[in-house]
Amino acid sequence: MSAHTVLFRQKPRIISTGTVAGPKECAGVVGKYVDKALSDDMFGESTYEKAECKMLAYAIGKAIENADISEKDIDMMISGDLLNQIISASFAARDFDFPFLGVYGACSTMAESLALAAAFIDAGYFNRIVAATGSHFSSAERQYRYPLELGNTRPPQSQWTVTGAGGAVVAKSGGGVAITAATFGKVVDFGISDVNNMGAAMAPAACNTILTHLKDTGRAPDYYDLIVTGDLGALGSRIVKDLTWEKGVDIQPNHVDCGEIVYNVIEDEFQGGSGAGCSAVVFNSYLMDKLRRREINRVLFAATGALLSTVSSGQGESIPCICHAVSVENVF
């Protein structure tokens, strides 16, 4: 089988980021790193969906502003989200005058959009591209699970969809944080059909892409300061560590999961955070800050997505999952 990893010779840079998160999220690790900490998760809008869209537009606009450039300097935005027909991304794109490339990778969207942006920049097609995604607890909950008004009890294996959005401007040059490689994942389905147990469903996809990346690049896990998964949560993280260990690869010492670390106090969130916004906010605020300060220098950012819908689950299908990964490194 051919290699699934692209090595970017031009090492496209992440020149800026923009992030926003809800009050519950900002009580945790990302609170002091985000550009905007919301005190109200409605963000002044009349519906959760409109709030989600506004967060995404904010993250895109803020990333552009943080790069000290203007909208006309951007050649394209690459974005997607969890809502049906990715309406957050499409409606956010309406606010801007640059082309829009819509993607769907569920919670893997931040890695997918960064990989595509880096590929387009590396190939010399464009100069500056915004990659962004986000999610909202309330819009995801009522679309994927139950009406919020029902007040359903959540099972212990469940996760809590992050309310937040993050975006990054990828460019030819500027700063020292580069995207040096991307590994595109394939769909992996281990037959799990419990829609409240996303971590277990997604862990095999993460394992597959991480191992593929290490094999394609000839790197050992300790090449990276951190191997970051998107939103496996506490249970899913344990599974991915077991699965890779079974294949003779030990990621335990340097693995961290955005979903596992995003909330300080795990109460209702049980296994931690999830949603496209989870890895988008943690990567673009907390992790990018550590990269910029050179506290860490090499990160494998592997975001996973569960590609189910309420219809597929209703028709008895299991949950196909995917993981895309980008290698983000300081270049000296």
Added chain:
Amino acid sequence: MSAHTVLFRQKPRIISTGTVAGPKECAGVVGKYVDKALSDDMFGESTYEKAECKMLAYAIGKAIENADISEKDIDMMISGDLLNQIISASFAARDFDFPFLGVYGACSTMAESLALAAAFIDAGYFNRIVAATGSHFSSAERQYRYPLELGNTRPPQSQWTVTGAGGAVVAKSGGGVAITAATFGKVVDFGISDVNNMGAAMAPAACNTILTHLKDTGRAPDYYDLIVTGDLGALGSRIVKDLTWEKGVDIQPNHVDCGEIVYNVIEDEFQGGSGAGCSAVVFNSYLMDKLRRREINRVLFAATGALLSTVSSGQGESIPCICHAVSVENVF
């Protein structure tokens, strides 16, 4: 503003295609060009959604077979569809062992996925990529509009979602049909909120991308034998011709719309065909046959998408639309 068009120096080739369509579609122009003409639009499955997924998997598999290669020769599939969380594409991807890049562009998906595939091949990242999409009348109708059992009367400005799927293998070399350029569209919203009038909503996006393409490439409309839109239908086609004419560009002599030509007898379909499968089937069967026979040599394939959801419409939003275009030419 920067140019939105990428010229592919390596001229990636469309080396093969695979197509399947339902009985109503095969009574029309594509009937004698598709690889498989279904006599039953359930395709042996128990639900419309599963039938849609099976059509997409068939088109992908058939395109690979028609290229006289095997699954292991494919580096990636790029696909999306109209269903929530693009489950047709995700579940079809489960059948194959290559990476999956999920995209969402509604009915613009065929052009979007061809553009991405060509970009990846042109950049030298991969050798062979399948681009594919499809749709199903019954799954789209019950997701976007009303339960089929209601038997709602359809308004005269409505279109009929095509039941069918198409895929193409894009490769470095092989045959004479090449993707020479791609223009990525931006989101255009003229404030139309009638979900039964997609053609009118999408026409301004088509106009924008076609004009951008012609400007970026310095080409006149008559450079192309055909300027093909995806699924504007009869009314939308008239609007796009008017809109471009108002901007001083006359596409009338060589414009054709897949939605307008796909059905022979326009009865219930009113304005013609729509859906991601519409342009996918017409392009990959009928138009590619004419290109291979060199009856036509230069086609601008501009597929449009309406990026709405039932939630966005229910919350009073208008319909943001997009159009991506690829230039497909015989190289001698």
